[in-house]
Amino acid sequence: MVSSMKLSFTLIFACSLFLQTTLAEVICETLPTNLCSFAIASSGKRCVLENYQNDDGKLKYTCKTSEVVVSTMVGRIETDQCVSACGVDRSFVGISSDAFLAPQFAASICSPACHRNCPNIVDLYFNLAAGEGVYLPALCEKQKSRPHRAMMELLSSGGAAPGPVAEISSDLVADAPAPVLF
Known part of the structure; x- marks a missing residue:
């Protein structure tokens, strides 16, 4: 009985992890730069890749949320x-x-x-x-x-x-x- 309870809890835990990843919220600022372009945040706003110079003068990239709304395709990473x-x-x-x-x-x-x-x-x-x-x-x-x-x-x-x-x-x-x- 203890063994089947452990199996049940393990199964429930695994399913909850799967659900969290499939229902994860897409936030532009948390996306890696190699997935930013052509992504749409869960808010429905397009993500855009921007560049900036860091303190060392090196060019760096970041993902930002634009103001452009695409209401038909929310939370999408192309x-x-x-x-x-x-x-x-x-x-x-x-x-x-x-x-x-x-x-x-x-x-x-x-x-x-x-x-x-x-x-x-x-x-x-x-x-x-x-x-x-x-x-x-x-x-x-x-x-x-x-x-x-x-x-x-x-x-x-x-x-x-x-x-x-x-x-x-x-x-x-x-x-x-x-x-x-x-």
Whole structure:
């Protein structure tokens, strides 16, 4: 009887540890820097990687809570598979729409592996694209059929430094929500 009680207590203890880890609260300031980017705190606010100089003058990194709320995906830390599939990098400080200017980025963010399986990253870049006046689903459609043309239209949308004036395809510009600042 004592043996079965010990087994029961051990089992209950093990289950409680499992529950604590699965229901653990995600707090940006407690995340290691290699998990910070593309994480959403339990409060629903995005985590952002920031850098600072320590007392020795060395560059250090820390994870902070931003003011950007994502109410549909609270307490989420993006998987390494999604980071890879979407062509993003957790080590970048801050997040910028400049990523769209990299030749392979649009192909990665629009890939089925990213677009269908990584709603956190897609939501983030959807909002960044909208802030530049670009509707991400339309850009992805163009990317499938004419990738170079899609990049030219993105560049001419005002999302990059001024260059030659080009006509913007009306299906790339959307009545997008207000830009999300990080």
